[in-house]
Amino acid sequence: MSEAPLIVCADDDEDILSLVSLRLERAGFRVVQVVDGEAALAAVRAERPALAVLDVMMPKQTGYEVLAALRADPTLADLKVILLSARVQEADIDRGLEAGADAYLAKPFKAGDLVAKVQELLGG
């Protein structure tokens, strides 16, 4: 049996970061937690995860900026990205998807929705 897929989770709110990680770990994924945009970028480059869950409003670099940097890197073409944000207006969602996110989930999220979306993106 191959190793479980690795997911980088980035959120400056540690309660939410723990919650997301816990839900993904219960669903059988391995999780790396980071608390800002720069760390997220570094973690993705170092760990080469299958998927990243990025909060939009983060210190140092926003989720949009991290996403733009990731999409600019051809070696990360396979990486899936989910934006997770409390900004729920249509404009925010459109902006996230246009920036290259594979999915945009609104906070508060349902645990089932998050896991289902991750599994769908990772083809499992």
Next chain:
Amino acid sequence: VTPKAPPMASFSPSTQASPGLTGRVREAPAAWSFIAVGAVAVGVYFLLPSHSKGQSIYYDVLGLSAVGAVYVGTLRNLPKGERLAWHLFSVGLLGEVAGDAVWTVYQVQLNRDPPLPSIADAFYLGGYPLLAAGVFLILRRLGTQTSRAAVLDTVVIFCGVVLVQWVFFIDPYNHKHFGTEGARLVSMAYPAMDTLLLVALAQLLVGPGGRTVAYRMLLASVGLWVVADEIYGLNTASYQGGDWLDALWLLSYVIWGAAALEPSMARMAEPDRRRLPRLTNTRLILLAAALLTAPAILLIERARHDSVHSVAVGLGGAALACLVLLRLGGLVRAVEKAGRAERVARRESEQAQRLLTYQNEQLLELDTLKDEFVSSVSHELRTPLTSISGYVDLMLEDEHDAQKRGYLGIVERNAERLLKLVSDLLFSAQLQGGRLDFERTEVDLHRLVLQSVESARPRAEAAGIELVLDAQSVPPVAGEPVRLGQLLDNLVSNAIKFTPGGGRVDVHLSLRDGLVRFEISDTGIGIAELERERLFERFFRSQTALDRQIQGTGLGLYISKAIVEAHGGRIGVHSEPGEGTTFVVELPAIS
């Protein structure tokens, strides 16, 4: 003979006070009748034996009746204090009549013409300044001819008239033989006095635009008088009493009298308060004529091989040139002033434009700030709610103690309520900003209604309410499924919320006249008629809802209505307090 108590003075007060339309229509015949009778009388004058005593007396009577008409008309048409100009006419014309009378007396009593000079000349010559003064008073009262430019124009015309009068009418007497120096001076005084009337005539010609009948009559009478005088001046030697020229003077008398009788003499012209006189054709022609007098005189005298009035023409020409320069200077200054005023106006308009643009930008900025504020408040509230819901969820998965599960359920429900409130606030802020645009897809309302009703069923059952669904399959509508779902959820949960236990909620979906009709009836507390109008207002809550402490924000129906209208549909309500409420939503179906 001075006319005393005017015969028609009895109806003077009303006509003085209001020279209105009815007054004019009723009174007009007085003036025109006077002209008609006068014209016949003038005709009769020429039927009388020419140069006879009878004709001479008849002439005086005609003149006197005109003076009487001027006097009577003045009393009838003008209030006290405004009669001076017309009284000057009365006296001036009376002077002319008196002169005529002196002639008649000489002819009837002494059988000869009066000597030159005689008392008749004193009366004649005394009349002219009074007539001219009357004209100038009237024009002054009308408010025209008072600006510097108008005065200059008057002086230009005056110069031209003086030059012509001097060269052709006055100076020739210097070269004629007279018995006495007095006779010469009196003969020269007549054309000199005509200068006054000529200038008065010119001023009347360039006077105000909106002239009344009386004004035109006055213009005609002054004109006739001056023309008669000038023709007489050129043919002094050949003139005899009873000459056709008398017709002009007599008609002038008659029309002068008619002008005074015409009620419009109280106004004379529409008010004209222009600062600069208008350069009308008449004014231009008169000014051009005045300016051309000097060269014209030179040419005429040259052609006639007369001795040239070089001094008079030289002085006159120089004076006219100076006046033209002054007038031109005034025009240039006026143009410059207008230019300055225009520049100032343009600057002010540009400033106003800039201010407006700035304020617009500020408003836009404020609008953006408000949106950002709402958006970030929503964000700040959602973040802790995420943790609350998420961890309560986790605990519910792990907790098996029924009581604790019940408590956690309460926390979860309230977190959901708070979340809905935050969402509704954010949405209503968007609505306030006037932005509700969404992508439209084909939406199956039948499926949405089923979903909405089924998700509400546990709540209905918990409250002991019977939830009945009667949904036909309907054609799709064009819309946004999330918003339409929100609309249905709002209406279904409202119905359950306001219906007491044991009640019933009926949901119908049907197609009627090309409209998809969603109808939801409850057996709830109902809505008072007065409150129904305000039901869809933002933050409105009914008194019953407040009294019974039914929870809500007053946003649900406001948002519902906005969603319906954004889909081109309409929402309505019927209600009986205490019996129930029915909401009806109609949305256009895609055919």
